[in-house]
Amino acid sequence: MDNSIKFNPNPLVQYLKKPASDFNKEDIIEYMEVNDIRMLNFRYVAEDGRLKTLNFMISSRDHLDAVLSAGERVDGSSLFSFMEAGSSDLYVVPRYRTAFLNPFTEVPSLEILCSFYDHKGQALESAPENILxxxxxxxxxxxxxxxxxxxxxxxxxxxxxxxxxxxxxxxxxxxxxxxxxxxxxxxxxxxxxxxxxxxxxxxxxxxxxxxxxxxxxxxxxxxxxxxxxxxxxxxxxxxxxxxxxxxxxxxxxxxxxxxxxxxxxxxxxxxxxxxxxxxxxxxxxxxxxxxxxxxxxxxxxxxxxxxxxxxxxxxxxxxxxxxxxxxxxxxxxxxxxxxxxxxxxxxxxxxxxxxxxxxxxxxxxxxxxxxxxxxxxxxxxxxxxxxxxxxxxxxxxxxxxxxxxxxxxxxxxxxxxxxxxxxxxxxxxxxxxxxxxxxxxxxxxxxxxxxxxxxxxxxxxxxxxxxxxxxxxxxxxxxxxxxxxxxxxxxxxxxxxx
Structure with a gap:
């Protein structure tokens, strides 16, 4: 086994036997299915620099597939003060390589970091992670x-x-x-x-x-x-x-x-x-x-x-x-x-x-x-x-x-x-x-x-x-x-x- 995997403490890396950079949607679904994880949390950084959370209680494989494939809508004006409420809907879309198991919750939960996209499906120009x-x-x-x-x-x-x-x-x-x-x-x-x-x-x-x-x-x-x-x-x-x-x-x-x-x-x-x-x-x-x-x-x-x-x-x-x-x-x-x-x-x-x-x-x-x-x-x-x-x-x-x-x-x-x-x-x-x-x-x-x-x-x-x-x-x-x-x-x- 590759030492970068053998010594990696991330449970997903250990289970999937691949580096996080190679995670794909099917990997996430498999890990959640096998380990009986029904809670998925989207995380994203807003204007204040802190992690925000959107919780999903997964009800079926199709539900999980849909969430991981298309992301979800959020109110951008409540996350970024420079966005106007009249046109503020944004998408948050998961980056599979960032998935990790939440170490604090009693109910097993998978966390995944997301990027912001606008109404045209383009990366939000002013989002912190996109500027980087x-x-x-x-x-x-x-x-x-x-x-x-x-x-x-x-x-x-x-x-x-x-x-x-x-x-x-x-x-x-x-x-x-x-x-x-x-x-x-x-x-x-x-x-x-x-x-x-x-x-x-x-x-x-x-x-x-x-x-x-x-x-x-x-x-x-x-x-x-x-x-x-x-x-x-x-x-x-x-x-x-x-x-x-x-x-x-x-x-x-x-x-x-x-x-x-x-x-x-x-x-x-x-x-x-x-x-x-x-x-x-x-x-x-x-x-x-x-x-x-x-x-x-x-x-x-x-x-x-x-x-x-x-x-x-x-x-x-x-x-x-x-x-x-x-x-x-x-x-x-x-x-x-x-x-x-x-x-x-x-x-x-x-x-x-x-x-x-x-x-x-x-x-x-x-x-x-x-x-x-x-x-x-x-x-x-x-x-x-x-x-x-x-x-x-x-x-x-x-x-x-x-x-x-x-x-x-x-x-x-x-x-x-x-x-x-x-x-x-x-x-x-x-x-x-x-x-x-x-x-x-x-x-x-x-x-x-x-x-x-x-x-x-x-x-x-x-x-x-x-x-x-x-x-x-x-x-x-x-x-x-x-x-x-x-x-x-x-x-x-x-x-x-x-």
Whole structure:
């Protein structure tokens, strides 16, 4: 049996003995019939970034066949605020490759992610998953290459303060039980996300731990493996859903919000990416970091201020993007530098690939191609990000960088070695926006790049700008300085972001 199937935790993959990418309608019907599953749930991501649900109680094989073949109608105006009620009927159509068994229901239920289609049967131009698909296809057509993405999903668990082993304030990085109270919850999440189709790399506790009166806050992170952009987005959406369901089950609060309180670590949603051709990672060459890597970073940095409109979408996003908090504020890149907007993570180059032989002497170990692991990381986004639009925006920016005549010069100019605040380049660095309002202004100035080639519809860009400006939060950080009660009210208002 193929190892990719043998080790795959998705029950459908195990039963059908084929990768999820090869699932077809007959596979879904067979699995439901043999396993006596009568509940089918359509899932889809609407404007607010959360999974919506349409439940079917299957009454016959013909009924199941009809649902899986034609999808169903939904009210688009209740899912997307920019759609008019007078002409808002949409179709939701299942993508068979996304099917998974619901791990939370008593009645066995099969879940399947869907795409939106309009009254003509065309993919809905403004649907998040279709915008991402258009960005992927255009990148492939114009460059002949593919991109892969992975996300780092950070979150806080808030519970009642009670323990014989209290955690140390802001020193929770890779802490273990019993000091990390919710390691068990995280490990259960890893298992369930993987069973639901997510490609998991690892999980660990994060820096952020603190107490506030009778409440304890503990930060964790789940990181995914690099995969195609659509699967990366699906995995993050499912990951959020699984974690929230576990929190509900355990009667604790979980939040992906960018900031919980001032002076404590915020939660990001960092995106790693790589470019490959014919299955080969192109981020390194014989000299180290490749020109392709530098061009991709140059493109991202050139439109980074506008990208915050997709990745930092609530006022508290900009309470996280402050100096000296391991969150970016300057538009630059660096090696292994967690204050840089784009970071090149530590790679297995320069002979360090031999570490395994030193740690395991006298072992005959087959060398591993560590060059395939290299990525670059965009560190601005947070849990409020519209995941599909954020990844689509990064793909557009990467393509922009590969086409820029001066991309390598831009990359060289914006490189900062080690301490950004001490080693600032001559002339300084541009700053990221400091509010939703400023982010909207930046997107408005650069909207043409995203609207080119019909990747982002104009109405989606306009709606994004209007929504961000409606917060009217320009100068909010200064207004809140020293006003702890007002800050707590603001954090509470946006505690459950996308």
């Amino acid at each position: 698909r258009k960005a992927i296809n255009h990148f492939r057509q114009t460059t002949g290459k593919n991109m892969k993405f992975l996300g780092e999903l950070e979150y806080y668990v808030n519970s009642e303060r009670s323990s014989n082993f209290p955690a140390s304030d802001q020193k929770g990085y890779h802490e273990s039980e019993p000091f990390a109270k919710f390691e068990g919850m995280r490990k259960e999440a890893l298992k369930l996300i993987a069973e639901c189709g997510g490609q998991i790399k690892y999980g660990h506790s994060e820096v952020g731990t603190f107490t506030n009166g009778n409440e304890a806050y503990e930060q964790h992170e789940i990181e995914f493996l690099p995969t195609d952009p659509e699967q990366a987005a699906d995995g993050l959406i499912i990951g959020k859903w699984v974690l929230r369901m576990l929190a509900e089950k355990l009667n604790v609060e979980i939040s992906f919000a960018p900031k919980i309180t001032v002076g404590k670590a915020g939660s990001g949603l960092h995106f790693h990416m790589l470019v490959e051709e014919n299955g080969k990672n192109l981020m390194l060459d014989e000299n180290g970091l490749s020109d392709i890597s530098k061009k991709v970073m140059a493109g991202i940095l050139d439109v980074a201020d506008a990208l915050t409109a997709f990745g930092n979408t609530i006022p508290t996003s900009y309470l996280r993007l402050v100096p000296h908090q391991e969150a970016p504020t300057n538009i630059c890149w660096g090696d292994r530098n967690r204050s840089a907007l784009v970071r090149v993570p530590l790679g297995w180059t320069g002979g360090v690939e031999r570490m395994i032989f030193d740690a395991n002497p006298n072992q005959d170990i087959k060398p591993f191609d560590t060059g395939s692991k290299q990525t670059v990381e965009f560190r601005a986004p947070d849990g409020s990000a519209n995941i599909h639009l954020m990844i689509a925006g990064l793909i557009v920016a990467a393509e922009h960088g590969l086409k820029m005549d001066n991309a390598l010069e831009v990359a060289e100019k914006l490189y900062v070695d080690r301490n950004i605040f001490k080693d600032m380049p001559a002339g300084g660095l541009e700053q990221l926006p400091a509010s939703c309002f400023e982010s909207a202004e930046c997107l408005d100035k650069k909207r043409e790049l995203f609207e080119n080639n019909s990747v982002f519809p104009a109405n989606v860009i306009t709606h994004t700008i209007d929504k961000l400006k409606a917060f009217d939060d320009k100068g909010l950080s200064e207004k809140l300085y020293g006003k702890n009660d007002a800050l707590r009210d603001l954090v509470k208002q946006y505690i459950h972001c996308q």
